[in-house]
Amino acid sequence: MQIALKFYVIELSRYIIAFLMFIYTTLSVVSVFSKKKKLVSVCTSIQSGLLLVLMFLCFLDLTFVSGQEEYLYLFAFITLFLFFMITIVTIIYDKSDRILLNNMCLLSGIGLCIVSRLSFSKAFRQYIITLVSFAICLAIPFFIDRFKYFKQLLWVYAGVGLVVLSMVLFTGSKVNGANITYTLKGITFQPSEFVKIIYLFFLAALLYKYNSFKWIVVSALITGAYVIVLVFSRDLGSALIFFVAYVMVIVMATHNYLYLLSGIFGGAIACIVAYNLFDHVKVRVVAFLDPWNYIDDQAYQITQSLFAISSGGWFGGGLMQGRPSDIPFVNQDLIFSAVCEEFGLFFAICLLIICMCCFCRMMMLSYMIADKFYQIIVYGIGVMYIFQVFLTVGGGIKFIPLTGLTLPFISYGGSSVMTTYIMFYIVQGIVIKSRNYESVHDERKTSPDTKISQ
Amino acid sequence: MILINVTMIIFCVLFLAMFIYLGIFVSTSTITLYNNSYNNRQELQGRNVLRGTIYSSDGEVLAETRVDENGNEIRYYPYGSMFAHAVGYSVNGRMGIEDYANYYLMHSGASLTDRVNNDLENIKNPGYDVYSTLNVDLQKVADDYLGMYNGAVIVTEAKTGRVLVLISHPDFNPGTIREDWETITSNPDNSQLLNRATQGLYPPGSTFKIITALEYYRENPDTWDEYAYTCTGNITHGDYRVSCIYGTVHGDLDLEGSFARSCNSSFVNIGLSLSRNSWEDTLEELYFNRPIPTDMLVNSSSLYIGAGSTDYDIMQTAIGQGKTLMTPLHLNMITQAIANHGVMMRPYIIESIVDDDGNVIRDYEPQSIGQVMTEDEAEYLTELMMAVVEYGTGRALITDYYTCAGKTGTAEFANDINESHAWFTAFAPAEDPEICVTIIIEKAGTGMEYAVPLAKRIFDAYFGVEN
Numbered sequence: 001m002q003i004a005l006k007f008y009v010i011e012l013s014r015y016i017i018a019f020l021m022f023i024y025t026t027l028s029v030v031s032v033f034s035k036k037k038k039l040v041s042v043c044t045s046i047q048s049g050l051l052l053v054l055m056f057l058c059f060l061d062l063t064f065v066s067g068q069e070e071y072l073y074l075f076a077f078i079t080l081f082l083f084f085m086i087t088i089v090t091i092i093y094d095k096s097d098r099i100l101l102n103n104m105c106l107l108s109g110i111g112l113c114i115v116s117r118l119s120f121s122k123a124f125r126q127y128i129i130t131l132v133s134f135a136i137c138l139a140i141p142f143f144i145d146r147f148k149y150f151k152q153l154l155w156v157y158a159g160v161g162l163v164v165l166s167m168v169l170f171t172g173s174k175v176n177g178a179n180i181t182y183t184l185k186g187i188t189f190q191p192s193e194f195v196k197i198i199y200l201f202f203l204a205a206l207l208y209k210y211n212s213f214k215w216i217v218v219s220a221l222i223t224g225a226y227v228i229v230l231v232f233s234r235d236l237g238s239a240l241i242f243f244v245a246y247v248m249v250i251v252m253a254t255h256n257y258l259y260l261l262s263g264i265f266g267g268a269i270a271c272i273v274a275y276n277l278f279d280h281v282k283v284r285v286v287a288f289l290d291p292w293n294y295i296d297d298q299a300y301q302i303t304q305s306l307f308a309i310s311s312g313g314w315f316g317g318g319l320m321q322g323r324p325s326d327i328p329f330v331n332q333d334l335i336f337s338a339v340c341e342e343f344g345l346f347f348a349i350c351l352l353i354i355c356m357c358c359f360c361r362m363m364m365l366s367y368m369i370a371d372k373f374y375q376i377i378v379y380g381i382g383v384m385y386i387f388q389v390f391l392t393v394g395g396g397i398k399f400i401p402l403t404g405l406t407l408p409f410i411s412y413g414g415s416s417v418m419t420t421y422i423m424f425y426i427v428q429g430i431v432i433k434s435r436n437y438e439s440v441h442d443e444r445k446t447s448p449d450t451k452i453s454q
Numbered sequence: 455m456i457l458i459n460v461t462m463i464i465f466c467v468l469f470l471a472m473f474i475y476l477g478i479f480v481s482t483s484t485i486t487l488y489n490n491s492y493n494n495r496q497e498l499q500g501r502n503v504l505r506g507t508i509y510s511s512d513g514e515v516l517a518e519t520r521v522d523e524n525g526n527e528i529r530y531y532p533y534g535s536m537f538a539h540a541v542g543y544s545v546n547g548r549m550g551i552e553d554y555a556n557y558y559l560m561h562s563g564a565s566l567t568d569r570v571n572n573d574l575e576n577i578k579n580p581g582y583d584v585y586s587t588l589n590v591d592l593q594k595v596a597d598d599y600l601g602m603y604n605g606a607v608i609v610t611e612a613k614t615g616r617v618l619v620l621i622s623h624p625d626f627n628p629g630t631i632r633e634d635w636e637t638i639t640s641n642p643d644n645s646q647l648l649n650r651a652t653q654g655l656y657p658p659g660s661t662f663k664i665i666t667a668l669e670y671y672r673e674n675p676d677t678w679d680e681y682a683y684t685c686t687g688n689i690t691h692g693d694y695r696v697s698c699i700y701g702t703v704h705g706d707l708d709l710e711g712s713f714a715r716s717c718n719s720s721f722v723n724i725g726l727s728l729s730r731n732s733w734e735d736t737l738e739e740l741y742f743n744r745p746i747p748t749d750m751l752v753n754s755s756s757l758y759i760g761a762g763s764t765d766y767d768i769m770q771t772a773i774g775q776g777k778t779l780m781t782p783l784h785l786n787m788i789t790q791a792i793a794n795h796g797v798m799m800r801p802y803i804i805e806s807i808v809d810d811d812g813n814v815i816r817d818y819e820p821q822s823i824g825q826v827m828t829e830d831e832a833e834y835l836t837e838l839m840m841a842v843v844e845y846g847t848g849r850a851l852i853t854d855y856y857t858c859a860g861k862t863g864t865a866e867f868a869n870d871i872n873e874s875h876a877w878f879t880a881f882a883p884a885e886d887p888e889i890c891v892t893i894i895i896e897k898a899g900t901g902m903e904y905a906v907p908l909a910k911r912i913f914d915a916y917f918g919v920e921n
Contacts, residue, residue: 007570252457295492303492310480310487311495326494345480349473356469363458379458386465390472397479399472 013061025350028357044098051106058113065320095435107409129414133421141429157202190415192238204376207253237403288401308341316344331412359386374430485557506559506581531629538625539649558582563809585805587616595915604896606650612887614820615799622650652752655779659865660716662774681709689719713838714846725772755780786892789879793887796832847902858882862901878905
């Protein structure tokens with residue numbers, strides 16, 4: 001009897017999970033693009049409930065298939081956490097953005113689910129890190145509201161970021177040929193993740209005040225220094241993210257499309273130079289262009305990833321039914337392939353649409369923020385986030401060469417999870433701050449969303 | 455702000471492109487990637503699925519998995535080595551249909567309730583069954599006659615490209631391949647595993663005159679029937695001399711006579727008159743030097759004619775010698791195109807995939823891969839090939855029961871004529887072709903003496919002629 005039940009659970013849960021995910025995604029898209037406030041608040045409320053049901057089904061499936069009760073406990077903990085995150089944040093910060101909050105919860109939950117399927121002990125660590133991150137993040141909106149000197153620390157940001165990155169380059173530990181981690185008292189950090197935030201503050205602090213050509217050159221030089229240090233640490237993915245974020249932010253701050261053109265041009269030259277100069281870049285390109293010929297060594301990872309995606313089909317093989325562990329670094333770089341194999345492509349595309357919703361939401365929020373300093377930060381965080389998703393997913397599916405980054409929220413990795421949390425809560429903090437400011441104004445003026453209608 | 459919208463549009467477009475790419479990837483490459491030997495998911499499937507059965511076109515079992523009382527699975531091949539290369543094997547790697555249809559053989563279409571019941575009774579779910587296009591009776595005739603000779607036989611349906619017979623000798627026993635593996639693979643000269651019919655590259659010899667004749671007909675649409683040549687047993691051009699087989703003096707010949715008698719001198723004469731660029735185009739159209747579209751594992755035929763060819767190269771190529779190499783399958787496809795009004799069909803060996811209840815999951819349809827010659831050209835080549843049987847090198851095929859059109863070949867690769875490969879490619883009935891037969895017998899002698907009689911056996915068997 002139990003075997004029969006197990007079969008039905010495995011077989012049906014794939015479709016039900018995909019279906020619920022589809023509804024959630026639809027609601028998410030509607031709430032991002034709709035201008036009817038009532039509709040949005042109904043959507044987000046349904047979403048909050050839906051994501052808990054979704055989590056329940058995933059973990060029920062995992063428990064049934066593995067026969068291990070631990071999964072139920074993990075589920076209880078995760079549910080508790082998600083429930084608290086939604087309620088506490090909405091109570092303390094009633095002006096926080098519900099759309100972003102829901103999507104964070106969902107992405108975090110799915111991440112924990114897939115990581116726990118790959119390795120239960122890693123999922124437990126990931127859960128602890130998520131808790132710690134959340135605790136830290138709770139203070140961020142408060143801090144952003146009260147701390148007055150963010151705009152004055154231009155040179156501090158520039159210096160700290162560079163010093164941290166160089167320290168890692170020269171004294172960090174080598175992992176898989178890349179000098180990007182730093183171990184302190186048994187805990188391994190990947191500082192380039194955190195430096196992303198400092199770097200954005202630097203850009204914002206510079207550009208909100210100056211946008212003359214002279215200052216653009218100064219910012220370009222400093223960005224160049226960041227990128228070069230990263231390239232020498234072999235952290236090519238991060239280098240690309242810094243570069244793209246820089247170009248987009250400059251164009252946004254100056255409204256000068258010439259910078260976009262010169263950015264594309266300069267980027268292309270840099271790519272060609274990097275290709276000819278560094279062997280590890282060449283290897284990635286070779287594996288991208290002709291993976292089947294190098295299936296033994298350079299392209300082993302990408303071909304295993306392709307096997308996983310193709311075997312999942314549209315609705316996946318079901319949790320615990322595939323072999324995602326065949327893929328090297330599946331927990332970090334190629335977690336998307338594991339999602340594809342077991343949840344199916346339909347679910348995976350929904351997941352990416354949700355990432356897009358987060359990004360679009362941030363873009364719209366940045367549009368509504370009057371203070372240029374904060375506007376640049378929200379915009380920059382949005383671009384960095386979505387570009388990282390693009391690089392990671394695109395690399396794993398052989399759409400572009402593999403760069404070896406983590407998928408924010410989903411991948412295993414403390415620095416990655418914590419940084420993404422901090423980034424999203426900085427956005428929340430800025431939104432809360434500007435909404436508070438608006439509501440003060442509203443008492444005097446009439447229409448609340450005047451900026452939208454203009 | 456426009457810029458924020460632009461940023462959103464850029465990334466939306468990027469992601470949309472990625473979704474489309476992923477959708478196409480998953481819907482098109484699942485089966486090929488599953489078959490890759492680096493994909494360990496096959497082993498995963500083997501735990502739950504009992505490999506499906508392979509049938510001939512008339513429902514005879516060609517390969518099935520039997521489970522003994524201890525639960526051991528044994529892949530059983532009722533016809534032993536007869537379908538060795540066509541059906542192939544599935545241990546120590548894979549070959550033939552066992553390889554091409556591996557994805558289906560290892561996936562089950564059992565319903566959810568069936569799967570639950572199977573799991574309760576602790577038996578595996580049945581994989582899909584595969585119906586091939588192969589014909590057991592014809593295969594047996596060809597296999598018996600080829601006997602101890604090395605070589606290959608391929609028979610296809612003229613209008614569809616279905617493969618009825620596929621034989622390659624020397625062969626092996628797929629049922630004992632695991633035990634024989636060491637012996638077969640330890641000797642580098644052992645070519646038992648090579649499928650000569652689809653991968654063997656041979657000089658085509660005089661069968662290539664079909665193509666030379668086609669090119670001459672193409673270049674001289676109004677004057678080809680005025681062609682005249684007097685054969686003196688050999689032809690000399692510059693420093694080079696080419697002789698007719700056995701030094702035979704063929705005397706006065708027109709184009710049909712040159713073809714029917716397979717006169718080397720006359721064809722060297724024709725070859726030297728042809729435009730190299732136009733010839734190159736014709737060869738390209740006929741799938742020389744490029745991959746042949748089929749699901750089977752094949753080699754491409756290779757040959758060079760172009761601006762850089764010397765006169766000597768042309769003399770050799772015109773009669774199918776020199777550097778020209780062809781697979782029997784490719785020659786069969788060209789024969790098939792002649793028999794089918796110039797339309798070449800994609801050769802295929804899998805008819806359909808069915809589930810345990812007999813429902814067809816996938817049906818393979820005949821597929822044209824191009825009009826490689828005009829109807830008029832095909833008709834003309836048919837006439838030439840009929841002449842071969844009427845009064846040329848294929849006279850052994852004269853019978854009251856059917857008319858046959860074909861071309862013999864004797865591919866010399868050594869000085870001794872008895873060491874030549876015997877070729878024959880033909881179709882019948884010439885008026886309304888049904889099957890195409892291509893035969894190569896290695897180191898047997900002339901096509902006329904060795905390959906033609908085997909073709910006759912196959913045609914007789916197909917048309918139900920009692921001997």
